[in-house]
Amino acid sequence: MPRTLIITNDFPPRAGGIESFVHELALRRADSVVVYCSSPTRRDDAADPGFDLRQPFPIVRDAARVLLPTPRVAARARAIVGLEHCDSVLYGAAAPLGLLAAGLRGRVRRQVALTHGHETGWSGLPGAREALRRVGETTDAVTYLGDYTRRRLARALSAPAAARMRHLPPGVDTDRFHPGAGGTEIRARHGLGGRPVVVCVSRLVPRKGQDTLLRAWPRVLADVPDAALLIVGDGPYADRLRAAARDTESVVFTGPVPADELPAHHDAADVFAMPCRTRRGGLDVEGLGMVYLEASATGVPVVAGDSGGAPDAVLDGETGLVVDGSRPGPTARALIGLLRDPDRAAQMGARGREWVSRDWTWDRAARTLDELLTAP
Known part of the structure; x- marks a missing residue:
């Protein structure tokens, strides 16, 4: 053959x-x-x-x-x-x-x-x-x-x-990424319990926007004091990000995790966020963003940056929200809105699961x- x-x-x-x-x-x-x-x-x-x-x-x-x-x-x-x-x-x-x-x-x-x-x-x-x-x-x-x-x-x-x-x-493998994929165990592992949790799964590099999340986080905590941010992954930006988050106990870095645990980490989220941004005059840009689709398959609403093709992985206003990833304000407002309105967040998550199961x-x-x- x-x-x-x-x-x-x-x-x-x-x-x-x-x-x-x-x-x-x-x-x-x-x-x-x-x-x-x-x-x-x-x-x-x-x-x-x-x-x-x-x-x-x-x-x-x-x-x-x-x-x-x-x-x-x-x-x-x-x-x-x-x-x-x-x-x-x-x-x-x-x-x-x-x-x-x-x-x-x-x-x-x-x-x-x-x-x-x-x-x-x-x-x-x-x-x-x-x-x-x-x-x-x-x-x-x-x-x-x-x-x-x-x-x-x-x-x-x-x-x-x-x-x-x-x-x-x-x-997206919707048999792997699905609601109930193990988020309860991940929350227990990191002592998150029933707190509102924002999860970011990605390489730790400047384009992905974890620094924007950290700059937005004090504003989120002002409105949702018990919220937690779970940053999943590793990369060359790790030390700088950890230093930026040193003064808060609400931010957890998991480091690298096995591929078979990624669905569970998505499932631990109330909201998934990766406010990616375009850098270097358009030379460093997001092509699509599979993590948004994997989060949607897990029934989680997403907050995506507007870099390159990332908006193609989100139905803005239906499966999540697209924001300017270069500024913390839009990211903070999107996260606060979803964390304080769990019914809307759940509707977006369900719509995302339906969309990915059909079209991706x-x-x-x-x-x-x-x-x-x-x-x-």
Whole structure:
């Protein structure tokens, strides 16, 4: 049976939205994929040392921590294509690994490049924009997450490549993310009891807006004195965020948590909040925000920042609220409104669960990918 080679830097046990996206797509083609990816960090290995062995498809790990479109990586990709009888290639992220496509033309029948948020940054940079254009010209399709990313990417691609773009957003496993997924245990673990709880699940980096949450938090406490903020995740911004929250006992940092505990952390929330913001003149932007969809699937209303494609993951006023993530005031007002009106919050959570269950399924994403990889 012909196989698809997935070439990616973003793959578990490394944690992240792109990693989950690529892994879920691989699982739905488990009998016909081979994954070629970079090596995990020591921290990732420690978190799940047996990950590769449990997968229902072969994984080829490169020794490098980051794969780049070098002659060595290109040669290894060609070797895997031949040994595994691959007739198609899926690039887990178009930038930069989609640049390998030129060297694989004629060796495989179809090549598809996924895009996320960082490719929109590439689309605005001289040099990177031209590289993205080459990816579009040497692959058979470039995917996009939503209207925002489509518009940004289309400006960088040639007209024929832009015409071949296809909508391929992620899905959510609503069997994993559901109301009652274990939030009571998470609340007990952190001594939160029945307090109103705001949860943020994300990498701790400036774009995600945890600092905006911390700046908004005194205003929230003034109106909801018993509220608690649970910040879930890890990243290079961790020390600065912990320092900023040092004077309050209502903020809890969990550090990194296992992937199988993420639904429970969402379920611990009365409100999910990640007030992301665009940085560096549009180069650092949110592509979509799977965490909003996962929170909605868990029946939790969301407060989202207005960065890039994040509003595509929220029905503003129905499943949550979209705010200016660069300022604490709008975030504080949104959180106070939802925490003080639990009936409205519950209605938004229920609407979010309904919306995600209908329109954001992995089966739909897998069908789209199958069409792209098998097209004549």
